[in-house]
Amino acid sequence: AQSVTQLGSHVSVSEGALVLLRCNYSSSVPPYLFWYVQYPNQGLQLLLKYTTGATLVKGINGFEAEFKKSETSFHLTKPSAHMSDAAEYFCAVSKSGGSNYKLTFGKGTLLTVNP
Amino acid sequence: EAGVAQSPRYKIIEKRQSVAFWCNPISGHATLYWYQQILGQGPKLLIQFQNNGVVDDSQLPKDRFSAERLKGVDSTLKIQPAKLEDSAVYLCASSQGSHQGARYYGYTFGSGTRLTVV
Numbered sequence: 001a002q003s004v005t006q007l008g009s010h011v012s013v014s015e016g017a018l019v020l021l022r023c024n025y026s027s028s029v030p031p032y033l034f035w036y037v038q039y040p041n042q043g044l045q046l047l048l049k050y051t052t053g054a055t056l057v058k059g060i061n062g063f064e065a066e067f068k069k070s071e072t073s074f075h076l077t078k079p080s081a082h083m084s085d086a087a088e089y090f091c092a093v094s095k096s097g098g099s100n101y102k103l104t105f106g107k108g109t110l111l112t113v114n115p
Numbered sequence: 116e117a118g119v120a121q122s123p124r125y126k127i128i129e130k131r132q133s134v135a136f137w138c139n140p141i142s143g144h145a146t147l148y149w150y151q152q153i154l155g156q157g158p159k160l161l162i163q164f165q166n167n168g169v170v171d172d173s174q175l176p177k178d179r180f181s182a183e184r185l186k187g188v189d190s191t192l193k194i195q196p197a198k199l200e201d202s203a204v205y206l207c208a209s210s211q212g213s214h215q216g217a218r219y220y221g222y223t224f225g226s227g228t229r230l231t232v233v
Contacts, residue, residue, distance in 0.1 A: 004157075032218040043119070043206055043224035044158070051219055090157050094218040101218050102171055103148070105157030 004093050006106035014114050019063075019078040021109045023091030026072065033074040034092040034103070035065055044090065050074060061085070086113045117141065119225035121207050127231045133195035136228045140189070140209030146170075146217050147184055149192050150206040152227070158206055164190065165213055197232045204229050 007022040025031055032051050036044040048059025055067040065076045074091060091106040120139040128134050140147050146165050150158035161180065163171040166187035175182065179198070184190040194201055204227040210217035 009155075034221070036224075041226075041229075043226045044208075045224070046221050049221055092157075102160050102163055103217075103222055104160070107155075107157045 004091050004104060004106035006089075006091050006109050008109055009107065010110045010112065012112040012114060013081045015083055016080050019076070019081045019085065019111065021076040021089050021091075021111065023065075023074045023076065023106060024072055025074060025091075025093045027093060030069075032094040033065075033067060034094070035059065035063070035074075035076050036090045036092060036105075037061075038088045038090065038108075040087075047076070047089075081111075081113045083113050083115065086111055119207055119209050119223050121205075121225035121228055123228055124226065125229045125231075127233060128197055130199055130232050131196040133193065134197055134230060135191055135193045136205050136207075136230075138190045138192070138207030138225060140207070141223055144209035144211055144223075145187070145213060146210045147190050148208040148210075148222065149182055149190070150208065152204040152206055154203070161192070194230075197230075199232050202230055202232045 003026050005024045034049045035047040037047050038044050047063050048057045050057045050067045058064045063078045065074050067074050088108045088110050090108045092103050094101050094103045122137050148163050149161045151161050152158040161175045162182045164184040167184050180194055182192045206224055206227045208222045208224045210222045211220040
């Protein structure tokens with residue numbers, strides 16, 4: 001069974017600083033990986049996804065993530081934080097192969113951006 | 116294209132009452148999901164449909180929760196009777212193609228229904 005671990009339930013950065021949100025997965029088969037963002041009182045919005053191919057994935061709003069199989073990680077980064085990035089971020093995995101492709105989420109990381 | 120529509124946005128009920136949530140997915144999306152998101156946690160899948168058939172309902176508390184997707188379009192999730200621990204945001208999502216193909220296309224979420232059970 002696949003699972004997702006997000007390290008750090010709360011990350012605080014200054015405006016303009018690097019954003020690094022950590023995600024590790026466990027999967028017995030190559031995973032499909034996703035990062036979603038959730039603003040207060042809203043649904044989940046897809047930031048980026050990794051399926052196959054290039055391991056560095058670029059998403060919306062300047063975010064990117066790198067799939068590292070050797071480290072079973074898919075960390076989310078952004079070079080320079082903006083106030084509008086303050087939100088909750090969820091890493092999710094959907095395994096490939098088998099008969100059920102349900103999307104399993106981590107517990108989330110709340111990002112605070114300080115002026 | 117229009118997004119995933121959910122209603123109501125908020126609902127407050129007393130324990131032991133019943134409640135129903137409605138979801139209208141993006142037109143043409145075959146796969147539909149209901150997730151429960153308890154405060155401070157990630158969303159948890161309750162049930163997954165492909166067209167009007169259930170693909171996975173292993174985490175649906177069937178003694179009190181039920182869901183249907185008649186005609187393979189919109190869907191209703193019902194709780195009867197509600198418990199305090201059912202307080203959560205209920206998210207609906209949809210995806211193109213089959214549940215196997217959903218991982219390629221991604222999943223589009225609605226804004227959710229926030230349920231408070233008092």
